[in-house]
Amino acid sequence: MQGVTGEPNHATDVLGLLFYRSAFGAVDTGNPDVGIGSSIAVIMFTLILVVSSLGAIYLRRREVEL
Amino acid sequence: MSFPGPRRFSYRVSQALWVAACLAPALMLFTIVVAYPIAGAMAYSLFRWDGIVRGGFVGLVNFQRLLTQYPYSVRMLTAFWHNVWTFALTMVIQNGLGLLFAMLLAGRTWGAKIYRAIFFMPVTLSLVIVGFLWQLFLNPVWGIVNKSLALIGLGGLARPWLGDVHTALIAITLVNAWRWVGFPTIVFLAGIQAIPDEYLEAARLDGAGPGPIFRRVILPLLAPQVNIIVILTFIGPSTGSSYLT
Numbered sequence: 001m002q003g004v005t006g007e008p009n010h011a012t013d014v015l016g017l018l019f020y021r022s023a024f025g026a027v028d029t030g031n032p033d034v035g036i037g038s039s040i041a042v043i044m045f046t047l048i049l050v051v052s053s054l055g056a057i058y059l060r061r062r063e064v065e066l
Numbered sequence: 067m068s069f070p071g072p073r074r075f076s077y078r079v080s081q082a083l084w085v086a087a088c089l090a091p092a093l094m095l096f097t098i099v100v101a102y103p104i105a106g107a108m109a110y111s112l113f114r115w116d117g118i119v120r121g122g123f124v125g126l127v128n129f130q131r132l133l134t135q136y137p138y139s140v141r142m143l144t145a146f147w148h149n150v151w152t153f154a155l156t157m158v159i160q161n162g163l164g165l166l167f168a169m170l171l172a173g174r175t176w177g178a179k180i181y182r183a184i185f186f187m188p189v190t191l192s193l194v195i196v197g198f199l200w201q202l203f204l205n206p207v208w209g210i211v212n213k214s215l216a217l218i219g220l221g222g223l224a225r226p227w228l229g230d231v232h233t234a235l236i237a238i239t240l241v242n243a244w245r246w247v248g249f250p251t252i253v254f255l256a257g258i259q260a261i262p263d264e265y266l267e268a269a270r271l272d273g274a275g276p277g278p279i280f281r282r283v284i285l286p287l288l289a290p291q292v293n294i295i296v297i298l299t300f301i302g303p304s305t306g307s308s309y310l311t
Contacts, residue, residue, distance in 0.1 A: 031117065036128055059293040
């Protein structure tokens with residue numbers, strides 16, 4: 001709905017979109033750069049891994065056995 | 067397990083070998099199809115790239131550029147905070163509503179089965195249809211949202227939802243929540259229905275009202291479902307920026 005640049009003025013830009021745009025499209029006027037896109041993906045992976053694990057550990061501790 | 071012929075390994079070792087032999091095919095498939103591509107894609111970030119042609123190994127230069135060089139560093143920070151904001155809003159609105167709907171549907175609400183189907187319907191709709199539909203709804207000139215606001219005398223609130231810097235992300239998040247609200251509803255509903263009636267009955271006999279029953283009995287027993295939904299919600303907006311394209 002908002003295009004690949006997260007219009008208007010990057011107001012709807014998210015990491016997944018930025019990743020796609022830098023790897024296969026272009027950030028602003030730059031050239032497509034798979035290296036940059038890949039580093040965004042690695043950072044996203046790490047972020048999701050860490051936060052999900054912390055969340056899972058915290059919530060598992062609150063689970064009660066039936 | 068007993069093997070024919072002379073016994074060359076102790077029981078424990080042969081057991082371990084047997085397990086390893088059974089796991090090997092699946093492990094091999096997983097390595098080739100899942101683990102290797104993931105590792106390979108991660109390794110891409112350590113190389114220099116000219117368009118789609120891979121250049122030499124450069125180590126962490128790409129990360130350094132991403133976090134310090136002008137367009138990337140600014141965009142990265144904006145995108146990150148949008149992720150956080152989207153996650154928070156989705157948690158509150160989509161999953162809060164999902165829990166509320168699940169509680170209502172689990173009770174003896176009239177037409178619960180029909181509502182269950184209705185809530186889940188947008189989840190089954192194609193992404194393109196949802197996007198197109200809401201683009202029509204949110205049209206600033208003749209969209210149903212702004213027209214309805216004008217009709218009930220709130221014309222002053224009408225704005226170009228998708229074109230305004232301050233409302234675009236919220237509008238997108240709400241559309242996403244509208245589409246996915248059926249999912250937490252179904253998951254929570256299944257969780258609530260799996261809670262044995264004895265617990266609720268015991269709590270009721272002990273004089274607990276609906277509030278304490280929900281907080282002290284249902285919510286702790288719903289923790290596995292909450293766990294799943296929180297993790298999926300966290301992954302969702304970061305990867306599935308699908309509405310934005």
